[in-house]
Amino acid sequence: MDVKARSSSGPNMVSTEEEDLKRGPWTIEEDFKLFNYISIHGKGRWNSVAHSAGLKRSGKSCRLRWLNYLRPDVRRGNITLEEQLLILQLHSRWGNRWSKIAQYLPGRTDNEIKNYWRTRVQKHAKQLKCDVSSKEFKDTMRYLWMPRLVERIQAATTTTNTASASAATTSNASIEQMLLPNLSYYTPDNASTVASSDSIETQVSPISDSTDYYNGVSTNYNPNQDYLQANHESLISPIGSYCNNGDGMDFGLMELNHHWVRDGDGDGLHNLLNAEDFFFLQHQFNFNM
DNA sequence: AATTTCGTCAACCGCTCTCCA
DNA sequence: TTGGAGAGCGGTTGACGAAAT
Structure with a gap:
């Protein structure tokens, strides 16, 4: 993260005319909010997602967090x-x-x-x-x-x-x-x-x-599911909630992931x-x- | 054991592209 | 046709843990 660019309004915050936007590492609570919001409502416009989910984050930041970490089909671990x-x-x-x-x-x-x-x-x-x-x-x-x-x-x-x-x-x-x-x-x-x-x-x-x-x-491997469920017992199950909201929740992709051999190689x-x-x-x- | 160096990765920035009114 | 807003992309940076000294 770019510490130099941060405002003087507080740690990990940047001043805008509208509000203070949080920056830096995401907390579990923020992940939870974003994940649950998208699980229920789908993605839509990222700025409105950020606002509607109650996150003091930019739409850009939410998009990045979703794409790189929270989306169900993301694979983690070593490159085979x-x-x-x-x-x-x-x-x-x-x-x-x-x-x-x-x-x-x-x-x-x-x-x-x-x-x-x-x-x-x-x-x-x-x-x-x-x-x-x-x-x-x-x-x-x-x-x-x-x-x-x-x-x-x-x-x-x-x-x-x-x-x-x-x-x-x-x-x-x-x-x-x-x-x-x-x-x-x-x-x-x-x-x-x-x-x-x-x-x-x-x-x-x-x-x-x-x-x-x-x-x-x-192999059915969904590390995000593991992570989120480990941290939030009340979290809506990705499996249970993703199938029908029609906006990018693509479980087909999760199936596609299974192609790659996960043997620790x-x-x-x-x-x-x-x-x-x-x-x-x-x-x-x-x-x- | 303490310190330094290195490697990895999450997250940011700025730019470009795309869409829409 | 054009300008603004939002999305996407590639480059960069800083935090942090591991390894080396």
Whole structure:
């Protein structure tokens, strides 16, 4: 938050002609008010939502809080390998179009993806002593990093196969559909074709037109539900109240989220690059310089 | 054990876009 | 056609916990 910009009217408050607007971290009570208001009335105009919900917040602030934290379909937790790969692919295509990239990662927010890129990817670019926008770094991502991620995803999938054949059938289908075309996509042999093509758009599908893509995962995970219910016993259940108010309460999206494997793979063990990967990449990168 | 540095993430700002009267 | 209001987007910042010294 921008402390410098805060008014002298009090902590976390900013003066306006109409009222003092609160800023800074949201309290549980504020979350509760906003969540319950939208559960009952839907979203509407954010300024009126803020006012009607009894929040001394700007509409902008309410919108952001809803989108990044409170909405039922938001996913929290570590970025999975599949998501990492997708982010790299989509960023190579669109650059810093975070909201566009986020459309392809159900439940992830543009803010989260942006943070991920800045903290993880840019960090590794720095470690490799190159600019994240340089050709060298992009080539490293394309020809080394992404195939490496695919290998690890496939390895993880193989492990899953051993553990559970039926679950792996679904998982394999999803991963292969998403990733295997990209394995051939990111090869030096077809680099010139790839660099100028629109092929990514044909390989990954946005939420709106790819229902097949998300089939078959049974996990029902709603962290916000956990959070809010843990803190507010009287809170209206998202499940119970969202289905019929018709203004953006999209439980279809919650179903779509289930596509992503939630097995804890996004933890330290599977961060963007583990030590082995990093040495591998560093060696390759220096070799290519 | 205390201090410093680093990494992550929530939330803000300012700008642009879109819609509507 | 135009101007205002609201929404959305990308960049940036500060708080805070974890890791390192």
